[in-house]
Amino acid sequence: MTSPILVALDFPDTAPAVALAERLAPELCRLKVGKELFTRGGPQLVERLQGMGFEIFLDLKFHDIPNTVAGAVRAAADLGVWMVNVHAGGGRRMMEAAVQALRPYEKPPLLIAVTVLTSMSDEDLAELGYGESAAERVRRLAALAQDSGMDGVVCSALEARDLRTHRGPDFCLVTPGIRLAGDDAGDQRRVVTPAQALANGSDYLVIGRSITGADDPLAALERVHAEIA
Numbered sequence: 001m002t003s004p005i006l007v008a009l010d011f012p013d014t015a016p017a018v019a020l021a022e023r024l025a026p027e028l029c030r031l032k033v034g035k036e037l038f039t040r041g042g043p044q045l046v047e048r049l050q051g052m053g054f055e056i057f058l059d060l061k062f063h064d065i066p067n068t069v070a071g072a073v074r075a076a077a078d079l080g081v082w083m084v085n086v087h088a089g090g091g092r093r094m095m096e097a098a099v100q101a102l103r104p105y106e107k108p109p110l111l112i113a114v115t116v117l118t119s120m121s122d123e124d125l126a127e128l129g130y131g132e133s134a135a136e137r138v139r140r141l142a143a144l145a146q147d148s149g150m151d152g153v154v155c156s157a158l159e160a161r162d163l164r165t166h167r168g169p170d171f172c173l174v175t176p177g178i179r180l181a182g183d184d185a186g187d188q189r190r191v192v193t194p195a196q197a198l199a200n201g202s203d204y205l206v207i208g209r210s211i212t213g214a215d216d217p218l219a220a221l222e223r224v225h226a227e228i229a
């Protein structure tokens with residue numbers, strides 16, 4: 001069985017990202033390539049990591065007009081990534097365009113919608129003028145994402161139990177904001193431990209700095225496996 005752990009390779013350059021990947025193993029984790037690393041390394045880096053046997057979550061959070069997002073998810077599918085995401089805030093027509101764009105693919109990537117970033121608190125949302133809590137907004141955007149044909153959402157594991165109840169067993173829940181007990185939350189606001197995240201119903205745990213910032217990243221990954229075993 002493949003691991004539920006997605007290691008976020010948030011590095012300022014390709015060399016340390018590849019060096020870390022060389023110390024990990026596809027049986028232990030998948031890898032997430034986000035905005036910083038993709039802007040440095042581009043599709044070639046994704047292909048290199050795939051060539052090492054890793055499945056890749058391309059975390060570029062597309063948010064644009066429907067035609068542009070459709071083209072972007074097609075480009076991700078052509079790259080052969082395992083998972084790709086868009087912002088649910090782009091709305092129904094944008095998400096439906098992304099879903100349609102992947103129809104011709106025999107083995108399309110999982111198509112996931114970001115609800116409310118795990119770095120956002122209720123106070124942050126209020127400041128933006130939203131009259132609902134993070135939990136309420138996640139619930140509404142997840143319903144819209146499912147109705148638009150998306151495979152699942154990115155949310156905090158704090159919301160996973162509620163979404164599992166309302167969106168059913170097959171809706172994929174991808175949860176960043178994961179911290180080992182005692183680790184610094186940093187810029188994250190809606191934080192959960194690995195074991196609690198899985199207990200709440202998360203399918204995939206996105207973990208960056210708790211692993212990549214550790215003195216021994218492989219040991220940190222093994223600690224997460226031990227915690228969730």
Ligand SMILES: O=c1ccn([C@@H]2O[C@H](COP(=O)(O)O)[C@@H](O)[C@H]2O)c(=O)[nH]1
Nearest residue numbers: 008034116117118176177206207208209
């Ligand atoms: O809501 C979201 C969506 C994406 N992320 C990404 O996950 C990792 C988390 O890194 P940590 O170091 O474990 O905090 C990072 O790449 C984010 O871009 C997220 O945190 N929250």
